[in-house]
Amino acid sequence: MxxxxxxxxxxxxxxxRQLWQRFVEIAQPYFYPPGPRSSIQFLFLILTQLVFVVAFTFFFVVSLALIGFQFAPKFFSGLVNEIIYLKFLSSLGKSSIEIFQNLLTYLPAYIFLVLLVVSSGIFYAYRRKLKGREKQWLVLGLLLFLAFIVSSLNVLISYVFRFIDNALNGRNPQVFWEFLWVYGITLVIAIPILISYRYTRRKLxxxxxxxxxxxxxxxxxxxxxxxxxxxxxxxxxxxxxxxxxxxxxxxxxxxxxxxxxxxxxxxxxxxxxxxxxxxxxxxxxxxxxxxxxxxxxxxxxxxxxxxxxxxxxxxxxxxxxxxxxxxxxxxxxxxxxxxxxxxxxxxxxxxxxxxxxxxxxxxxxxxxxxxxxxxxxxxxxxxxxxxxxxxxxxxxxxxxxxxxxxxxxxxxxxxxxxxxxxxxxxxxxxxxxxxxxxxxxxxxxxxxxVVGSGIVNYPSTHFKVDGLTLNTPNAEQTLFQNLSFELTPPQSLLVVGTSGCGKSSLLRAIAGLWRNGTGTIESPDYTQALFLPQQPYMLLGTLREQLKYPNLRENVTDEEIQLALTTVNLENLSVRMGGLGAEKDWAALLSQGEQQRLAFARILLNQPKYVILDEATSALDVTNERRLYELLQSQDITYISVGHRPSLIDYHQTVLDLRSANHSGWQLLAAKDYQFAS
Incomplete structure (x- = not known):
């Protein structure tokens, strides 16, 4: 467009709401498989993980406070008296042993313990439904935990500054230096946590x-x-x-x-x-x-x-x-x-x-x-x-x-x-x-x-078109109507007609690219067929990779590649380009005739059962064209060709003419009975 x-x-x-729905459609599948009511289950797991992190963080912070009492009792005594959700620590005694002993009788500790166990159990119950997504939940849980710790550190630093300012205002050097040491230790602990937090965000x-x-x-x-x-x-x-x-x-x-x-x-x-x-x-x-x-x-x-x-x-x-x-x-x-x-x-x-x-x-x-x-x-x-x-x-x-x-x-x-x-x-x-x-x-x-619309494609062992009416993708034009033919191995079909009548479009429909219309098409599996367009596709890679493309066969040897080049009259190409491992801009370096012969070499190396050719020899002289089509016939390959040259009739058994007398229909004739219009 x-x-x-x-x-x-x-x-x-x-x-x-539409923006939110699109966000959920994109974001959810990484953490939870899509399905009925999956969004509700996904949000439930998010809340469950938040509960788990909150409970885990509670015990982690209490543990740090217990350790802190050992090294800076004056600071932590003042700190827990100021923070509402830590005040229970100050009421339980001043020594860590007393706090730990009395913590066993503190009701919120048991509530957080139950939340920790229940949330862990929920995730264990959902382990099968996650379908291998445990890593992202673990990393997300780590991120949430680090976020809680970073927020706690910010609160801690605010009180450190408050106590330091009060010590300065009261001209109390002993308290000032003690709290300054606490601030220094806090920074030593905080910096690795902050770096880990940001690193984990980027990693996820x-x-x-x-x-x-x-x-x-x-x-x-x-x-x-x-x-x-x-x-x-x-x-x-x-x-x-x-x-x-x-x-x-x-x-x-x-x-x-x-x-x-x-x-x-x-x-x-x-x-x-x-x-x-x-x-x-x-x-x-x-x-x-x-x-x-x-x-x-x-x-x-x-x-x-x-x-x-x-x-x-x-x-x-x-x-x-x-x-x-x-x-x-x-x-x-x-x-x-x-x-x-x-x-x-x-x-x-x-x-x-x-x-x-x-x-x-x-x-x-x-x-x-x-x-x-x-x-x-x-x-x-x-x-x-x-x-x-x-x-x-x-x-x-x-x-x-x-x-x-x-x-x-x-x-x-x-x-x-x-x-x-x-x-x-x-x-x-x-x-x-x-x-x-x-x-x-x-x-x-x-x-x-899944539902099916327009032209229906079925897998088969041969080509069969039944009642095919083909429209252009934008439905502005009908190319032909009610077309039917069958091609059984090892038959060959030549498609002819005036420019714009739908010859190449028919090949697109057979390949499943165009589906706007009605009718059915039966065609072999794509792993058994090879398509040769007028302008061959040259991938970014070595000469060896060009010739093996699209890799329908494995373990193709360099000897087979060189033999295929010789067969299509490109025996010196490998030497001229610096070997099969040479990597060049092949589309710019090779002429269209060389590219078309290289495409025929792909047939020898991939050995497909079916080949579709869309003016695949248009850049070749008659001698090379005869050589390549005789090569096709010798390989016992079923093929469909689109072309304009009268010489192509010699290599096909049947001709499909999309150019009828009144330019509105089609006709199917034996090749020996067909005459090109002058």
């Missing part, structure tokens, strides 16, 4: 990208979906599928983990620091919530605009890049036509559309910058305006000022994830839309293949 037609697509994007994103890309690639190459999704095809509404499976998948997996874990971090920080902030000032907490709520509404409005702009930018950048690749792949043809001025005009048009959309993106980003800068700078004044008067009135100590500002910034950051991340959220939403459309197209193809 061209960039112009794509730009006319009605695009209406917003944060709605990498695992996820690999899995999701491979999943899309399997769908892309399954049943030749890549053919239907060709950006040049007139019937596709999926632009640049290659870009969606590379850039968009990478953006999705990286952004989703960053976003979800940042949201989790924000929730943990919100829970941890709201209590601290509320203990300092109720007015400060309420004012902060109102301030952030208004900012979030404005950010969502701006973000809705940015989603469509980002979506268009991804599409237009892909169109521009595809235009440049198209010029590179067809450089010689363009040069022969002297078409560089027209190509330049088309490429500049694609670039211009991308630039104009990006210019619009810059305008909206500028508005977003104004909003975010104003939001952040004005927010810095609020804690000073509220906490300073409390200190002057001697209602709080000096260390509370620093801790209050720190807590305010943490809560502000937690509540501001939408206002501050709206650009990445908008880009992420655009990626969801693009991947979701591609995913839905793959699923529609699966449903179509």
């Amino acid at each position: 061209t960039a112009v037609s794509q730009s006319k697509l009605p695009l209406k994007f917003r944060f709605d 994103a990498l695992f996820w990208r690999e899995w999701l890309t491979n999943t899309f690639l399997k769908d892309y190459f399954s049943n030749r979906a890549y053919y239907e999704l060709d950006s040049n095809a007139a019937n596709t509404d999926i632009d640049n599928p290659d870009q969606r499976m590379t850039e968009d998948v990478n953006s999705f997996t990286t952004t989703i983990l960053d976003l979800i874990l940042d949201i989790l971090d924000s929730i943990l920080d919100l829970v941890a620091f709201t209590g601290i902030l509320y203990s300092i000032s109720t007015q400060l907490t309420i004012g902060l919530l109102g301030y952030v709520s208004i900012a979030t509404i404005l950010a969502l409005w701006i973000g809705t605009k940015l989603i469509k702009i980002n979506f268009n930018q991804l599409r237009l950048e892909g169109d521009f890049r595809y235009g440049m690749v198209h010029v590179r792949d067809n450089a010689e043809s363009i040069a022969f036509y002297r078409g560089e001025n027209l190509e330049l005009s088309q490429v500049e048009g694609r670039l211009g559309r991308a630039i104009r959309n990006y210019d619009l993106l810059i305008v909206w980003l500028a508005l977003l910058d104004i909003f975010q800068y104003a939001y952040n700078y004005f927010a810095r004044l609020v804690p000073y305006l509220i906490v300073a008067p409390l200190y002057f009135a001697k209602q709080v100590d000096f260390g509370t000022i620093g801790q209050g500002i720190f807590a305010f910034q943490m809560v502000l950051s937690a509540l501001s994830i939408i206002p501050t991340r709206i650009q990445s959220i908008s880009s992420f939403a655009a990626s969801i839309e693009r991947l979701g459309m591609l995913y839905e197209r793959f699923r529609q193809r699966e449903t179509r293949d």
Whole structure:
């Protein structure tokens, strides 16, 4: 599809249920297999894992507190008195032994123990349903645990600073140096944890990208979906599928983990620091919530605009890049036509559309910058305006000022994830839309293949076409109607007709590429058939790989390859190119006649039972053509040819003429009875 037609697509994007459904369709399969009610079970497992991590973190933090009492009893005594969910430690005694003994009678400890056991049991019960997805759940669980630990470290650091400030204000050097040592030890412990947390995030994103890309690639190459999704095809509404499976998948997996874990971090920080902030000032907490709520509404409005702009930018950048690749792949043809001025005009048009959309993106980003800068700078004044008067009135100590500002910034950051991340959220939403459309197209193809529509293809031991009416993919034209013929081994069929009558299209239908129409087609398995187009496909690889393609046989020796080259009159090709292991740009280096003879060598090496030739000898002289077709006949191969040369009749038993007297029908004749029109 061209960039112009794509730009006319009605695009209406917003944060709605459809966006959420597409997100779940893409994200869930990595962690839980799709199926009936699978989304509910997936969310249930997510909640179960959160419960497990919370329970495990509780015992982990208590263990650290017990260890901390041994090394810094003064600091940890003050700490547990300030944190509501650790106050039970201070009431149980000052020694670690007393705390441990009395912990055995503490009811919440048993509640968390039950939650730990139950959540573990649930995952054990679901082990079969996960179908080999245990690794991703383990890594995700580790990430959640590290997120809880990082949040706990932030709380710990806030109290360290508070105690240090109070020691400075009270001119108490002994307490100051003791707490400074605690801060140093905390940093030594915290830095490896923070690095591990970020490393694990990136590693899970990498695992996820690999899995999701491979999943899309399997769908892309399954049943030749890549053919239907060709950006040049007139019937596709999926632009640049290659870009969606590379850039968009990478953006999705990286952004989703960053976003979800940042949201989790924000929730943990919100829970941890709201209590601290509320203990300092109720007015400060309420004012902060109102301030952030208004900012979030404005950010969502701006973000809705940015989603469509980002979506268009991804599409237009892909169109521009595809235009440049198209010029590179067809450089010689363009040069022969002297078409560089027209190509330049088309490429500049694609670039211009991308630039104009990006210019619009810059305008909206500028508005977003104004909003975010104003939001952040004005927010810095609020804690000073509220906490300073409390200190002057001697209602709080000096260390509370620093801790209050720190807590305010943490809560502000937690509540501001939408206002501050709206650009990445908008880009992420655009990626969801693009991947979701591609995913839905793959699923529609699966449903179509199961239910069946249009032309029906059946596997068979020979070719048989019954009542075939073939339309072009966009259904704008009917090529022929009610066509029927049968070809049993070792028969051969020549298809002739005027240009545009549907000769090559018939081969596409036999190969299962075109299915728009009615009728049935029986054809052999693809592993037994070989297709030779007029312009042979030259893959990126060595000369040896070119000749063995598409590898229908294993263990083909170099001696067989050289013999095949000699048989098709290319005996010197290997020496001239530097050996069978030479890797070159074969499409540019070999003439079309050499490429067509190389394609015939593939027949000798792959030994198919059936061959379909679409003007496969059009670039050869009559002598070489006779040599290759006699080679086909000697191999006892059933073949179908499309061609225009009268000389081809000599190598076929039957002729299918799609060019009838009134140009509306077809006729099937014995080759000896057919005469080419002059």
